[in-house]
Amino acid sequence: MDNQPTPDPTMTRIGEAVQVGRSGQKALARDALTALWDEVGPTGDAFHRCTLAHYLADLQDTTEAELSWDERALAAVSDLTDERAQRYLSSLQVQAFLPSLYLNLADCHRRLGNPAQAREHLARASEHLVHLSDDPYGEAIRAAIREFAADDPTDARR
Template identity: 85%
Template sequence: MNDQPTPDPTMTRIGEAVQLGRSGQKVRARNALTALWDEIGARGDAFHRCTLAHYLADLQDTTEAELRWDERALAAVSDLTDERAQRYLSSLAAQAFLPSLHLNLADCHRRLGNAAQARKHLAGAREHLAHLPDDAYGEAIRTAVRDFAPDDPTDAGR
C-alpha cells in the first residue's frame, strides 16, 4: 500500500514554514505559522490546528509561550478523528499524537519547575504509548518517555 501524504495546501505551507525554522530562520518560520494560524482560526480544521500548534511551540522564545502552544496542540487533538488524519496520511491515528504532545507538555512543566504537572503529562504520554507506530518515530518517542526525568530541571527531556 502506498502511504504517501495526500496533497493538502495547508500542510504544504506548514511544511515550508517548518523548513524555514530548521534552516535557522526561526522568526520567519514563526511569523509564517502564526499568520497561518490566524487564517485557520481557533476552530479550524483540527488536524491543521494540532500540527500548527505543535510546530509553533518549538519556535517560541520562552517556555511559557511554548507551553501555551503545546496546550493548543493537545486541545486540537481532542477534536481530531482518525478519519480526518487519514485523509492526509492513511497510517495516521489521532491517538498516536498523544504520547508526543504529552511529552512536550511534561518537558515545559519540568523546565518551569512544575514537577507535579510534568509527572501528570508523563503519565499521559505513557498511557498512550501503545498507539505509536512500530517504526523509528515510535521508538524515538518511547525512548524519550522512558528517559524523561520530570524532577530534573536541567534535563532537556527531548
C-alpha cells in the same frame, strides 16, 4: 491506499515554514506559521490546528509561550478524528499523537519548575505508548519518554 501524503495546500505551507525554521530562521518560520494559524482560526480544521500549534510551540522564545502552544495542540487533537488525519496520510492514528503531545507538556512543566504537573503529563504520555507503531518515530518517542523519566530527580521510584 498508499501511505503517501495527500496534497493539502495548508500542510504544504506548514512544511515549508517548518523547513525555514530548521534552517535557522526561527522568527521567519514563527511568523509564517502564526499567519497560517490566523487563517485557519481557533475553530478551523483540527488537523491543521494541531499541526500548527505543535510546530509553533518549538519556535517560541519562552517556555511559557511554548506551553501555551503545546496546550493548543492537545486541545486541537481532541477535535481530530482518524478519518480526518487519514485524508492526509492513511497511516495516521490520532491516539498516536498523544505520547508526543503529553511529553512536550511534561517537558515545559519541568522547565517551569512544576514537577507534579510534569510527572502527571509524563504518566499520560506513557499510558498512550501502546498507540505508537513499532517504527523509528515510535521508538524515538519511547526513548524520549524513558530519558525524561530517568532524568527526573524527584521521581520517588529511584
